[in-house]
Amino acid sequence: MTKTWDDVNEQVKADWKEDTTPFERVYEIVEQTHDGQSAAEIADRALVSEPTARRHCKTLVNTGFAETEQEGQTTLYKRNSDRILMSRIRELRNEADRTELLEGIKEMKSEIRQYEDRYDVVSPEELAQQLDADETEGWDDLTAWRTTRQNLAVAQAALAYDEASHQLAV
Known part of the structure; x- marks a missing residue:
């Protein structure tokens, strides 16, 4: 059977x-x-x-x-989305040191500038308004741009969290 x-x-x-x-x-x-x-x-x-x-x-x-x-x-x-976000920030802070965070932030900012230059827009939302439904590469880039922007925000928050932690320890 x-x-x-x-x-x-x-x-x-x-x-x-x-x-x-x-x-x-x-x-x-x-x-x-x-x-x-x-x-x-x-x-x-x-x-x-x-x-x-x-x-x-x-x-x-x-x-x-x-x-x-x-x-x-x-x-x-x-x-709770705030709790998930704080967990991601703490996790990143524990996995990467200050130098790695700064380098990652620099790379993500560069990647975002490349999207802005490639499509001559300032945000993924603006790009979405310009794309046709069949522009696969553009939609893939839009998704990657949004992800990079989210990751940048988390990395910047982890860096700020690290900075605040060091200041409070003094």
Whole structure:
């Protein structure tokens, strides 16, 4: 007898449920949630009851890991974007020293100037207004430019965080 994808998926779910606690499963689901989801949606994905999901989501909100938003009468839960950003900043600060951060910032600024010069625009948003739907290279560059701009902001924040940490230590 051949196993179907449904059988495999059900086995993966069963293994996940056996190997984790309800809190761990809710945490994993919220960690992956960019757009808010209701406790019922999280419960379904985390293989827990709705009251269990709601209780664990409230705990995650209280610890600052998650945040809420209202959609009518429904409370939606999602990961806290500020906490994710601060984790990225701290991670980068721990992985790279001041010299590496400065060099990376210099390289990213140069890359951004190249996009500005190539397309004769000052932002990815301006480029998006000029591109036709079939300009694959332009859309690829737009995505890369946005990513570089985000990475630059994180690197600059890591550098500022490092600077502030040194000033507070004095």
